[in-house]
Amino acid sequence: METWDAIRARRNVRQYTDQEVTRADLERVLEAGRRAPSASNWQPWNFVVVTDRRQLTELARVWRGAGHVATSAATIALVGAEPEDDAQAQRLQYDFGQATAYIMLAAADLGIGSGHAGVGDQADARRVLGFPEDHFCAYLIALGYPADRPLRPIRHPNRRPFDDVVHWGRW
Amino acid sequence: METWDAIRARRNVRQYTDQEVTRADLERVLEAGRRAPSASNWQPWNFVVVTDRRQLTELARVWRGAGHVATSAATIALVGAEPEDDAQAQRLQYDFGQATAYIMLAAADLGIGSGHAGVGDQADARRVLGFPEDHFCAYLIALGYPADRPLRPIRHPNRRPFDDVVHWGRW
Numbered sequence: 001m002e003t004w005d006a007i008r009a010r011r012n013v014r015q016y017t018d019q020e021v022t023r024a025d026l027e028r029v030l031e032a033g034r035r036a037p038s039a040s041n042w043q044p045w046n047f048v049v050v051t052d053r054r055q056l057t058e059l060a061r062v063w064r065g066a067g068h069v070a071t072s073a074a075t076i077a078l079v080g081a082e083p084e085d086d087a088q089a090q091r092l093q094y095d096f097g098q099a100t101a102y103i104m105l106a107a108a109d110l111g112i113g114s115g116h117a118g119v120g121d122q123a124d125a126r127r128v129l130g131f132p133e134d135h136f137c138a139y140l141i142a143l144g145y146p147a148d149r150p151l152r153p154i155r156h157p158n159r160r161p162f163d164d165v166v167h168w169g170r171w
Numbered sequence: 172m173e174t175w176d177a178i179r180a181r182r183n184v185r186q187y188t189d190q191e192v193t194r195a196d197l198e199r200v201l202e203a204g205r206r207a208p209s210a211s212n213w214q215p216w217n218f219v220v221v222t223d224r225r226q227l228t229e230l231a232r233v234w235r236g237a238g239h240v241a242t243s244a245a246t247i248a249l250v251g252a253e254p255e256d257d258a259q260a261q262r263l264q265y266d267f268g269q270a271t272a273y274i275m276l277a278a279a280d281l282g283i284g285s286g287h288a289g290v291g292d293q294a295d296a297r298r299v300l301g302f303p304e305d306h307f308c309a310y311l312i313a314l315g316y317p318a319d320r321p322l323r324p325i326r327h328p329n330r331r332p333f334d335d336v337v338h339w340g341r342w
Contacts, residue, residue: 001173001174002174003172003174003176003177003276003277003279003280004199004203004277004280005174007203007206007273007276007277010206010208012208027333028175030333030336030337031333032175032178033336034328034330034331034333034336034337035178035179035181035328035330036272037181037183037272037275037287041329041330043330043331043336046336046342047336047337048338048340048341048342049337049338049339050340051340052340055340079342086257089261090261090264093261093262093264093265093268094264094265094267094268094271094310095268096265096268097265097267097268097270097272098268098269098271098272099268100268100269101207101208101269101271101272101273101276102178102276105174105273105276106174106175106178108174109173109175116208129341129342130341130342131342132342139265157205157206159205159206159212159214160205160214162198162201162202162205165201165204165205165214165217165218166201166205166217166218167217167218167219167220168220169219169220169221169222169223170219170300170301171217171219171250171300171301171302171303
């Protein structure tokens, strides 16, 4: 898909068909995430990929907003080391945001929908995912083919008007 | 450009040719940023677009790592309201990261290079950009055509190995 179409077609998808995401497609999406830029190229992310239904069902319980993880074809957990200070925590969030966008756009390019979720209970997430004690799971990115309709460029996105967001020259 | 090519072609570009970025291309790149997802669709971003050479030169002084802004064809400043608490600060960083990736990939799609920079001196940034007192400039994204070579998919990116980053099933 053309980049401009993928950018306009991505939307939050939280209801999925039964269709699996192939290993090759998962690898491509993960490769996109791995290639995301980060501060001084520190690459603070680790990706834990879950496709087992029982594990997905358990993972869906780590936050009230993560219910759609249970029915996803696959979910990528973004795991990082506990930041050392506030500045590092902010850099980590910014760079996790970049990796998330890379993952979601690479998925959209393949017609795969995505819906992210936060994580409330780290102990629960650690039990399901097995990451070390000094790490935490920042986000879950659920993937699957949209149950409602295929991804297509959206003409009028529900966003603030362009002229409200953009200032030319000065605020 | 195909999405997968744009994802693999984007790299940090800090040296630019003299070629301008057209208004139409800037609008597309900004539109991509506007379409980025954010927590509960709060869209915490504002984009101030600078193309005036004198203003770019001044803007390049807001941080020691922002020198390349001076010679960029255009720079987009990401401006947000001061967060109310730490949780909101982290959400803002994550969502600014997503918007940054959208902007950079939309630019790469057009053959335009990008290089981000932090902001050290908020008072200086405010003087150049004119944003309100209760807002801050989180990042600068400099844009321009690469001076060295056109953007092309990178076969071996300088990133941690795939198998080091990705865990299947469990960590």
